[in-house]
Amino acid sequence: MIATLAFYLFAAITILSGLMVISARNPVHSVLFLILAFFNAAALFVLLGAEFLAMILVVVYVGAVAVLFLFVVMMLDIDFGGLRRGVMTYLPLGALIGLLLLVELAVGIWTVSERGAANLAHPTPEGVSNTEAIGRILYTDYVFYFQLAGMVLLVAMIGAIVLTLRHRPGVKRQSIAAQVHRRPKDAIEIVDAKPGQGV
C-alpha cells in the first residue's frame, strides 16, 4: 500500500518536473527541475529494489551531468528567448510527429506478444546482490560492448580536443623539469667587485 502510494508520488513528481524542465522561463530553473527529476527517478529505482542504479543515477547525473549543465547554462551567453521564438511556428508539426510516435509506441505495447513480454523481465539471480548481477552482465556477458563504449568515449575526447584546442603562441607555461634542473651556476653570477672600480 505504502509502496504504491510512494510510487505514484515519485512518478507524478518526475513527470511534473520533466514538464517544468522544458517550460521554465529561466534556464537555471530548468536545470534545477532536471535535478529534481533525477532524484525522483532514483527513488523509483529504490522502490524496484535496484539500489545500485539509484545511487549511480544520483552520483553521475546529479553530481556530474547536472552540474555540468549548470556551468554551461551560466557560462555561455545563450539567448534562450531567441531559441524559443520559432516554437509556435513549428509546434503543430512537432506535435503531429510526437503524436504519431506515441500512437506507434501504444500499438507496439498493445500488440507485444506474450513471448516477448515473458522474456523482457530479467529477475535478479538468486543469491547475489543486484550490484554483483550488474557487474556480471557488464563485465562478462557484455564485455564487448563495454570495451566498444570505451572506444566511443575515446573518439569523443579526441574529437573535442581536435575541434576546440588552439595552441596560442607566446603563452608562458611552467616547466617542472626545467625548474628542477636549474643549477645555481645557471642563475647566479658571483662578481668580485673591487672597491672603487665598480663592476
Place this chain on the structure above:
Amino acid sequence: MIPGIENSDILMPEYILAVGGMALLMIGVFLGDSAQRTVSYLAILLLALAAAVVVMSTGNGRLTAFGGAYVADDFGRFVKVLALVGAALVLVMAQGFIEREKMGHFEFPVLVVMSVLGMMVMISANDFLALYMGLELQSLALYVLASFNRDNLRSTEAGLKYFVLGALSSGMMLYGISLIYGYAGGTGFEQVAATVREIGTPIGLTFGLVFLIAGLAFKISAVPFHMWTPDVYEGAPTPITAFFSASPKIAAMALFVRVMLGAFPDASVAWVQIIVFISLMSMVLGSVAAIGQNNIKRLMAYSSIGHMGYALVGLAAGSPQGVQGVLIYLAIYLATNIGVFVCILGMRRGDKNVENISDLAGLAQTRPGYAFAFAMLMFSLAGIPPLAGFFAKFYVFLAAIQAGLYPLAVAGVFASVVGAYYYLRIIKIMYFDPPAESFSPAFEPSLRVLLIASTAFSLFFIAAAQPLVLSASAAAATLFP
C-alpha cells in the same frame, strides 16, 4: 578460459586497429603535429596489416564470439577488406592535400583508424547492440573529420549538419530497435529471426522495422534520407569527402544487407517493398538532381546517392545472386570512386584547389593523360560497356530479373541512361570546350600511381573479373546457410 570470451581471437583485425590506433595516438601526442606524416604512414601500415589478417582468415567458415554478438564469415571478410583498403588509399591520397591546407594534425589518421574500427564492428555485427555501437563509433569519428578544417566556415557547417542529422537518424533507429526488442525479448539477429518465424510481423514489429530501415537508409544516404549528402560532401575537405564516399558507404551497405537477411529473412514481404521504393527513388534522384550541379563534389554526392540506389537493387532481390551483385557493385564503386577523387584532388591552380566543373574545360588539350583517365572513370561510372561500371550494374540487374523484379530493373536501366548525361557532360567539357587555364602542378607520384591503377581497373576489369566474381559469390553464399 574465462566464460563469455570464447573464440574472441577471431577479432584479431579489430584488436590490431584498436590497439594500433591508441599507439598512434600516443606517438602523435609525444611527437606533436610535426609527426603527422609518420603517424599517417604508420596508420596506412596498420590498415594494411589488418587487411592482411582478414584475407588470411578467409575460408575459416562462420565463427561467432561474445555470445553471438560478433560474427566472422566470408561476407564480412570480403567487405572488411574493401573498407580497409578504401581507408588506406584515402590516407595515401590525403597526405599532400592536408599538408598544403595546413590541416596537418596527427589526429587525422587516428580518427580514420577509429572510424574504420567502427565499420569493422558494424560489418561483423550480429546483434542490434553491436550494430549500434559500431555505427556510433564510426559516425562520431566521421562527424569530427567532416569539420576537421575547423577554420573553414563550410567545413564546420558540414560537420554540424552531419552531426545533427546523424544524431536524429540514430535516434530513429534506436526507437525502431526498441520496438523490435519488445517483441523478440532479445537483441540478437538469430533471436529476432526466430521470433519473426514464429509470430510473423505484427504491426508494431513492422513499425520497428521501418524505423530501423530509415536509420540505415540515412547512413547510406538513400532517398528520402539523402538531404545531408550534397552539403556535407561539398563542405568537407576533399580527401575526407573521398573517404565519406568510400568506406562508410560500403560498411553501412553491408550492415544493411546483414540486418535484412540475418534478422528478417522471413519478413521479406514487409521490407522488400520498402527497399524497392528507396532504391528506385535513389536511382531517379541521383540521376536527375545531378544534372544541374556545377560543383564537382556536389555532383559526386548525387552520383553516390544514385549508386547506392543501384546497389540496393541487389538487396531487394534478396537472393545469393543479389548479395553477390551488391558485393561486386561495392568493390567496383570503391575502385572507380578513388580514381575520380584523385582527379578532383588534381584540379589545382598553384596552391588552390578548384571545384567547378567549368574549370575542367579543354583539359584534353592541356593535360591529355589526365583527361583520358578522368573520361574513362566517368564512362565507368555511367555504366558503359566494357568498362567496370557496366558489370557492376549488370550483376545487380541480373539478380533483380531472376527475382522477378522486372519493373525495378527496367527503371534502373532508364535511370542509368538519364544519369549517363551528366557523366558524359563532363567528358564533353573536357574534350570539346575551349581550354580554360590549365591545372598547374602535376600529380604527386602517389596520386599518379593511384589514378593509373584505378583507370586500369576500370578499363581491364573484363579481363580479370573472374577472381572478384568468384570470391563475391563465395562470400554471398555464407549469408544463406
